[in-house]
Amino acid sequence: MGKKKVLIVTQEMEPYTNLSIVSKIARELPNHITKEGMDIRILMPRFGTINERRHRLHEVVRLSGMNIIVDEDDYPLIIKVASLPGARLQVYFLDNDEFFRRKQIFKDKDDNIFQDNTERMVFFCKGVMETVRKFGWPPDIIHCHGWMTSLIPLYLKKAYKDDPIFRNAKLIYSIYESPFEKELEDRFLEKASINNLEEGDLKSYLNGEGLDLHLGALKYADASILGDPGLEDDEKLLELLKSQAAPYHMPQSENLEEVVAGYMDFYNELTDETVPE
Template sequence: MKKVLFVASESVPFIKTGGLADVVGSLPKYFEKEEWDVRVILPKYLCMKEEWSSKLIYRTHFYMDLNWRTQYVGILELVHEGITFYFIDNEFYFGGFAPYGDVYTDVEKFAFFSKAVLSSLPVIDFCPDIIHCHDWQSGLVPVYLDNFRYGDPYYRGIRTVMTIHNLKFQGIWDTKRIQDITGLPSYYFSPDKMEAYKDANYLKGGIVYADRITTVSNSYAQEIQMPFYGEGLDGLMRARSNHLWGIVNGIDYKEYDPATDRHIFKKYTVDSFRREKKKNKAELQKELGLEENPKVMMLGIVSRLTDQKGLDLIACILDELCQDAIQLVVLGTGEERYENMFRHFEWKYPGKVSANIYYSEPMSHKIYASCDGFLMPSLFEPCGLSQLMSLRYGTVPIVRETGGLKDTVEPYNEFEKAGTGFSFSNYNAHEMLGIIRYAEHVFYDKKREWNRIAQRGMERDFSWNSSARQYERLYRELTE
């Protein structure tokens, strides 16, 4: 049996700030148990919910050198849904009210975490064939592994995979300071290794030293080799392109299932959504104080409110869009300017726009189950999970053709009667408005067509099963 260790900074159900946690918490459950022993290692944050932290079992502890200081490393363990999770404990690094803080404290915290992960392997008696690292927070693992191999044969057979969930976040800080924190020899801090534009870069180190690199959709794997999407690392991505895989994320089909979802008003299936879905809409209109009209087209947005998500386009045309027969429901938090923009439009168009500036898992499920269309006009989108959830709930996505959105939403073709959503290609507000109005036309004037688009979306399979098979192929290639 082959052993795989996932290294990440967050995972559901223990700690979550974004989509990374969904991937790390869900994917390990879908590997073939006879062939793969997949385990996960995380930091033990003080801000973890009591219901989980109280269940952790203490395994052992030791002390580890981090350059000139010696640090405590505690190891705790929990088996959850058949998967073994390990937690690295150190209250100096993982205290605080949130998993991440300022970048200058985070770079030290995750240098400690990366080294502690490798140092704990002999102690927990789990020597993986593959260490699968996620995002910049674990970018130093392949670098430290390279360093460890020289002095200790225990580490020589381990292969590494580096998954980029979002290239925008790289873990960058002053080289001298990172050298001081990590204690790595100076030859790691050259332009062909960890140094990028005179600073040290954790993600770059991971990309240079990993045996394989993956990212979370095929299109994004192509895009990051170009300057616009490459975030300064496009040259490196081109250089390593023959070791780069694009594997689309999935979603947990048990968690997101309109037939069993405990958060929604009225459950439905692909056979009953034509009748039952609008009952969810009526209840949500009542709950949010929107005009109660089951026939009006309702659009949803569930998102972090940042410029990456294409909100500038929405700001440009929202006045025009609100002249149409639509309702808009927004859920999420983020940059103040976008939060206030949606609050302003709710004030300006009462009964038409509902701005819910907070995050709530139950409310997100209600929006997926109630809306007719789902708007996601991202500037860039490595994979995106919201469009997969909306497809699952028969809510038709309206997206920009980038990254994972392009790979997962097939644009509607009225001549071939094909497609699962609507899409536009240029980052242009009126091109987006045009496609929204085309969607309105289909919704109001060709209702049967609209229902077929929704049905095709519900019938697509974006569960973790197909992604897990691709990761297994990648692991086999590495271990054979």
């Protein structure tokens, strides 16, 4: 059997975006994945805050040129790549001038939420699926980090369920804070619908009171991780996590390296490749 293939999909990552628990974990993970002898690829948005010259981003022409349809409009998808400092790994960036040229990430300079964050999320999530197809690289594990990746579990299990590239993929959704749900609600079901998704598929993201990205993502994920230890006292979230039939992992340490090392055991358990004691 060849190397296990792990796809990391993250909305943030050091050193490209400001420090956050998402960006820290996404940066630490590749070290452990490569130590385990796994093959890894990393996808994230090319936010306008990322300095292309400093980080030496350049376009991957063979991967670019696709158009992604969002809410009946076409948007060109440009793929860029850079070498991750301190590691022999490449990070792939999904770019589009309409969504990612601005010099802020989720809010403008006056701290107002961008009104098109839903469209940006849909573009990114569908763009991830199409980019992996273009790689021709079938992942064994897809590990999603951040609310901006929360549609990928649905897309994987419904819109791309018959695609051979994703046939054996196990999807892990890491839970972090999702602070913009109220601002994303306007026509969410319509905007997030791609390919031939049915309205009932997307209703999993509604909890009766409004939009709940974690609820929808957990319904379709094969497993989940409490990515942000700061959420361990959120009783409503923990109840949601434990109510799912899928396995979940809660780190038992506050040390970042130990936390991420624990993910490796969870990866192996999920793919049934742990060595019997």
